[in-house]
Amino acid sequence: xxxxxxxxxLIAVGLLLVSVQxxxxxxxxxxxxxxxxxxxxxxxxxxxxxxDRLKKRVEMLKNDELxxxxxxxxxLGYIKPGELKFKVVKPDAVQ
Numbered sequence: 001x002x003x004x005x006x007x008x009x010l011i012a013v014g015l016l017l018v019s020v021q022x023x024x025x026x027x028x029x030x031x032x033x034x035x036x037x038x039x040x041x042x043x044x045x046x047x048x049x050x051x052d053r054l055k056k057r058v059e060m061l062k063n064d065e066l067x068x069x070x071x072x073x074x075x076l077g078y079i080k081p082g083e084l085k086f087k088v089v090k091p092d093a094v095q
């Protein structure tokens with residue numbers, strides 16, 4: 001009977017240590033998951049901001065005549081009747 005109590009005590013301590021170790025492993029995994037979730041949420045916010053900016057640009061391109069005109073002049077080189085277009089050439093490029 002005297003040996004029975006110390007054996008039960010050692011088994012209980014062993015089980016307690018294993019439980020604490022498992023808890024710590026799970027806690028570390030939980031912390032990593034929290035950090036990953038925070039990073040994903042930040043990326044989602046950035047993508048939503050970019051989406052909103054692009055939606056606004058699309059609306060401007062669809063509805064704003066001044067934006068359409070600027071884009072046509074800048075990218076396509078269009079000019080209105082009566083306007084003059086000047087092209088500045090660097091002296092190095094003339095030779």
